[in-house]
Amino acid sequence: MDDEAMIAQRRGAMTGGTPPGRSRGRLADEVYDTLLGQMMSLRIEPGSRVTIDVLARELGVSQTPIRDALNRMEAEGLVVRVPHAGYRIPPQITRHRFEDMLEVRLLLEPAAARRSAERATLEQVAGLRRMLEEMAELEGGDGLMAYGAFGLRDAAFHDLIALSAENQVIREALARLHTHVHLFRLLHDTQVTHLAMAEHEEVLAAIAARDPDAAAYAMRRHILLSGERFRRLFDEVKDADGMEA
Missing domain, CATH: 1.20.120.530 (GntR ligand-binding domain-like)
Known part of the structure; x- marks a missing residue:
């Protein structure tokens, strides 16, 4: 199984699929799982900068679920908000x-x-x-x-x-x-x-x-x-x- 399939499998297991008319919360969860997968597979590298508009274009969703997912990741210490510059992936834990x-x-x-x-x-x-x-x-x-x-x-x-x-x-x-x-x-x-x-x-x-x-x-x-x-x-x-x- 390649990394993309692994990410999709984990996301599907977490959300139970993506039916039409999915809710904002469900979509934000999917974005969150996708970003986690990209971090783990190094498509997003430690120390790199991410922005809401770029992620929205890459994932083909609006900025709202991106913002919700990043807010959740910030609360969990997975990203750090940088004023006027988006978010950054912290390089390491203490x-x-x-x-x-x-x-x-x-x-x-x-x-x-x-x-x-x-x-x-x-x-x-x-x-x-x-x-x-x-x-x-x-x-x-x-x-x-x-x-x-x-x-x-x-x-x-x-x-x-x-x-x-x-x-x-x-x-x-x-x-x-x-x-x-x-x-x-x-x-x-x-x-x-x-x-x-x-x-x-x-x-x-x-x-x-x-x-x-x-x-x-x-x-x-x-x-x-x-x-x-x-x-x-x-x-x-x-x-x-x-x-x-």
């Missing part, structure tokens, strides 16, 4: 914010994995397997585009677990957390690591085995190990900044 996000993930994602092991359909389990296969094809890739493609599938993997857990509140909360995490890594570590893949495999194996305790444990372990990898990245960035100063 370490303090990352630790807060990690704490929330540890509260929500093991619970989602537990419920997924209890409730996931065979089709959803097969979908998780396909995502891991696609990530495996990207493993070892270098550069922003390789990690952008990997990150998009990684986010979709976690999103499908939340979807199969049948808790929309958890799903919506995790979606924006994963975007922040991947945008930071895009700037500082674009190596696709086999470590995350092995951890994903453990989570999927537990879900497929219908073992809620093992699924929750595997997800918690994955998040903790991921947290350690990111802490090392923060330390490396801090050291590099100190050397440049």
